[in-house]
Amino acid sequence: MTSQAEPTRVGAETDTEARLRGLMDRGYSFVHPRDASGEVVAVVGVRAHGSVVDVVRLEAEDDVVAMRIPGGEPDILAPETVLWKESGSMVAVVDKVLALPDDEGPAETSSGKQGCWVPGRPGRAKWLAAS
Template sequence: MSSADAMETVEIGLQELIGRGYQFVHQTDANGEFEAVVGVRVHDNVVDVVRLNAEDDAIATRVPGTEDNVFEPERWLWRRRGEVAEVLTEVLALPDEEAEEAEEAKALAPAKGCWVPGRGGTSKWLAAR
C-alpha cells in the first residue's frame, strides 16, 4: 500500500469510527505535548478503544464493559497492534455480536428507572443507567 493510499485509508477509517459513535480525544503528557489520539466507543456490554500513537503504532482493544480501566484492562475480548491503516481496517471489521446478545438480554431484564410526577397529573419515565 502506498503512503497516499494508507493516508486515505486512515482518514476514511477515522470518519467511519466517528460515524459509529467513537469519541476522540488528543492525549497529552504533563507538559502538554501530544502523545496520542484515543477513541472510545461504549456499546452495550463492551468498550472499544483505539489508540493512535504514530502512523506505524496503533493499538485497538475490545474489553468487557465491566473492566475498571479500559485503557489498561486486565482482560480483553480482542486486541490488535500494528500500523494505523491495518488496525483501523480490523476494528471496522469487528462484528457486533456482543451488541446483539446484549439487546436480547436487555429485552429480558427488568427496566431500570422510575416514574416521575409531571404537570397536570402526568408522569414521565426517567431511565437509570
C-alpha cells in the same frame, strides 16, 4: 520530486482520513491524553456499546493498538481483561476494528449507568455514554 512519500488517496481523503471517518461513523468519540507538560501523547478513539468498550489508540500511522474490553473495566487504557486485541498499521488495525461484530448486551457500570470513563488531561476524565 520530493523525498517524502505521498499519502495514498481514496477519493479526496487519505487512507488514514477515511479510516478515522469510518470510526466516527461507527460512533467513536476521540480524546487526546496528554503528559504532565501538556503534550498530546496519543489520539484515542472509544466506543462503549453493548457490554463492551472498543478502544483504538493511535500513536502514529504505523503504531496503532485496538482492543475490545468488558464494559466494567476501570482503566480502559490499561485494562486487566482484554477480549480482543490487534496492533500494527492504521489501515490494517482499523479495518479489523470496523469488521468486528457488535455486542448487544447491557454495558453497565457499578452505578448502573451505561458507558465508561475515558482519561483526558492529567488528572481529568470524561464520561462516555454507551451508544
